[in-house]
């Protein structure tokens with residue numbers, strides 16, 4: 001089963017929750033950081049890295065001697081990565097999405113495959129869990145192609161264990177890309193006006209995916225009850241409330257895994273794990289029932 005831990009905004013404690021779940025998970029696990037622009041799950045889990053590989057995306061390379069400046073490639077490219085300017089075909093590699101269309105249609109075969117480095121993929125072990133993360137190259141704008149390459153390394157069947165995804169925050173393309181293959185989505189929020197606002201956006205963005213979804217309210221007790229009220233109205237189960245406390249804040253600031261550093265919270269994460277697994281099982285049973 002694949003479980004995506006997501007949030008409508010950064011700073012809600014999404015990675016803290018992912019790290020604590022990884023620490024208590026009772027089945028074989030792959031913990032993966034898909035927040036490739038700012039990965040930080042490794043700071044909590046301290047994995048021993050065993051491999052690091054560069055990741056690339058295919059982009060066109062121009063052979064100007066063959067190009068007749070017909071403009072077909074530029075007209076085709078939806079991303080304006082190619083443009084005929086006077087007697088030159090300009091290529092903007094950073095805008096290329098690697099669709100390969102221009103290479104296929106050039107009548108002169110003036111475009112050939114080249115590559116652009118997207119970043120790195122790192123693999124290792126964090127205790128008994130396998131660990132995976134992507135790290136986007138500084139200055140690279142396109143995270144989904146790197147995320148797809150990280151996801152291609154995930155186990156494909158349940159016998160190989162479960163997957164916990166630390167998703168990018170927000171509701172933009174990378175965030176949707178991270179949760180779209182998940183069986184269950186966990187939305188981490190906090191009881192503040194900003195938290196509620198972004199939580200609503202996340203519910204709006206992810207609900208159409210039709211996946212089981214539950215909420216984790218971090219720093220519970222810090223604000224008001226409007227997040228809980230919204231969850232009741234929208235029939236989103238609250239799977240865990242992590243109390244706002246000095247001991248949690250201190251363990252976070254030391255880069256510790258809360259479920260280990262604050263023993264009284266271990267039970268909260270065990271209960272959260274059980275609810276996530278229960279939602280996944282109920283979803284499968286529902287699918288079988290409807291088949």
Ligand code: SF4
Nearest residue numbers: 067068070071073106
């Ligand atoms: S389609 Fe080929 S020949 Fe035409 S402008 Fe593009 S690269 Fe040049």
Ligand code: SF4
Nearest residue numbers: 077096097099100102
């Ligand atoms: S590969 Fe696709 S996105 Fe990239 S320049 Fe060619 S048509 Fe545009």
